[in-house]
Amino acid sequence: MYSIDLALMKPGDIVFTTETSLTSKTIRNFTGGNYSHVMLCVGYGSCIHADKKGGVHSFNAQRLLVEHPNQIALKRYNPHLSPETSKIIEQYARLKIGTVYSIWEAVKAAPFFKKEWLGHLKVELEKPSSLQFCSRLVAQAYSHAGLKLSATPSSCTPVEIFNSPRLELVENAVIRVPEELVALVNDESKNKIKIHTDTIKRLLESVRKLYGDSIQTLHDLEAxxxxxxxxxxxxxxxxxxxxxxxxxxxxxxxxxxxxxxxxFEKWATDKQNRTEIAQNELGMAQHQLSRHLASLHITRENYKNYPNKTLGQLIALYETLVMLAVKKTELFSHY
Structure with a gap:
C-alpha cells in the first residue's frame, strides 16, 4: 500500500487520488483526467475535503492508502504560499465543514456540460449553489485568498486543478506504507476524526429536519x-x-x-524519537491554539450583541480547547 509522506506535506498543498471504483472511473471518464478526487492539506497530516460519505469534513492523511503509487499525488502552489495566505485558505475550508456533498453539482462541472451549444441548459447549470464537491471546495478556498487554480472555481474538475500552471508536483512524496502499519491505519475504532465528522453530520441533519436544507454548516446554526x-x-x-x-x-x-x-516520557521511551515527536506536537498545538483563540474572540464578540445559549455553549467549548492547547504547548516546549 502507498500513501503521502506526511513530513513533506505543507499547509495549502493539494492531494490527488483515484480508485478502481465505478464512481471514480465515471468521474475520470467524464473529466478526462487520471485523478477523481482532491483534498486540501491544512497542516500536520490533516486535510479537508468533500465526499459523498461526510460532505465537507476533516481527514487524517495517515489513513490515506492506495494500492498503487500512480493512484496518488501531491502538488504545491508556486510560488510557495505565505503563512497568511495559507491561513486564509484553511479558514475558508473550515467554514465549509458540514456542507452537504452534491454528486449532481460535481457532474455539472464536467467539460460536456460547459459546451456552448447547450444554450439555456448551460445557463441553468451555471447557477450558483451552496453545496460542495471536492474540486469546488479546493478551488474556492484558493480563490477566497485571491489565487486562481481554475477560471471557474465554483465549477471545475480535479483534472483542471491538477493541470493548473500554478501547481508543481512534490517529488518523492509518495511512499510505501509498511505492512505492520496498514492494519493500524485501517482500525476504524481509532479513527477520531471520523467520530468528529459523524457527530457534526448528525447534529446538522437533526437541525435540517426542523429548519430545512439551507442549514449547511455549524456557523449556520449560530445564525x-x-x-x-x-x-x-x-x-x-x-x-x-x-x-x-x-x-x-x-x-x-x-x-x-x-x-x-x-x-509522554513513559510512552516515548527513546529520547531522540521523543524530541522529534515533541517538535511535531508543539507545532500542532501552536496551530490549534491560534485557531481556537480566533474562534473564541469572534464568538465572544458575537455574544456581546446576541447573548444566547448557543453562543454561550461555544464560548465554554473554545475556552476548554484553548486551555488544552496551552497545556500541550507548555508540555512539548520542554523538549
Missing part, C-alpha cells in the same frame, strides 16, 4: 439561533445531545501522553 425565534433553545439542546461539545474528551482518553509529561 439560526440568533435570527429565528425559539431556535436557540432547540439548537443548544440538540448540540448537547449530539455530544459535539465533549468531542475533546476523546483525545485525552486515547492519548493521555499529550497532556502529561510523565505519560
Amino acid at each position: 439560526l439561533a440568533i435570527t429565528t425565534e425559539g431556535a436557540d433553545d432547540i439548537i443548544s439542546d440538540l448540540t448537547i445531545k449530539s455530544g459535539y461539545l465533549e468531542l475533546w474528551k476523546i483525545d485525552i482518553k486515547e492519548n493521555p501522553w499529550r497532556y502529561s509529561q510523565i505519560e
Whole structure:
C-alpha cells in the first residue's frame, strides 16, 4: 500500500487520488483526467475535503492508502504560499465543514456540460449553489485568498486543478506504507476524526429536519439561533445531545501522553524519537491554539450583541480547547 509522506506535506498543498471504483472511473471518464478526487492539506497530516460519505469534513492523511503509487499525488502552489495566505485558505475550508456533498453539482462541472451549444441548459447549470464537491471546495478556498487554480472555481474538475500552471508536483512524496502499519491505519475504532465528522453530520441533519436544507454548516446554526425565534433553545439542546461539545474528551482518553509529561516520557521511551515527536506536537498545538483563540474572540464578540445559549455553549467549548492547547504547548516546549 502507498500513501503521502506526511513530513513533506505543507499547509495549502493539494492531494490527488483515484480508485478502481465505478464512481471514480465515471468521474475520470467524464473529466478526462487520471485523478477523481482532491483534498486540501491544512497542516500536520490533516486535510479537508468533500465526499459523498461526510460532505465537507476533516481527514487524517495517515489513513490515506492506495494500492498503487500512480493512484496518488501531491502538488504545491508556486510560488510557495505565505503563512497568511495559507491561513486564509484553511479558514475558508473550515467554514465549509458540514456542507452537504452534491454528486449532481460535481457532474455539472464536467467539460460536456460547459459546451456552448447547450444554450439555456448551460445557463441553468451555471447557477450558483451552496453545496460542495471536492474540486469546488479546493478551488474556492484558493480563490477566497485571491489565487486562481481554475477560471471557474465554483465549477471545475480535479483534472483542471491538477493541470493548473500554478501547481508543481512534490517529488518523492509518495511512499510505501509498511505492512505492520496498514492494519493500524485501517482500525476504524481509532479513527477520531471520523467520530468528529459523524457527530457534526448528525447534529446538522437533526437541525435540517426542523429548519430545512439551507442549514449547511455549524456557523449556520449560530445564525439560526440568533435570527429565528425559539431556535436557540432547540439548537443548544440538540448540540448537547449530539455530544459535539465533549468531542475533546476523546483525545485525552486515547492519548493521555499529550497532556502529561510523565505519560509522554513513559510512552516515548527513546529520547531522540521523543524530541522529534515533541517538535511535531508543539507545532500542532501552536496551530490549534491560534485557531481556537480566533474562534473564541469572534464568538465572544458575537455574544456581546446576541447573548444566547448557543453562543454561550461555544464560548465554554473554545475556552476548554484553548486551555488544552496551552497545556500541550507548555508540555512539548520542554523538549
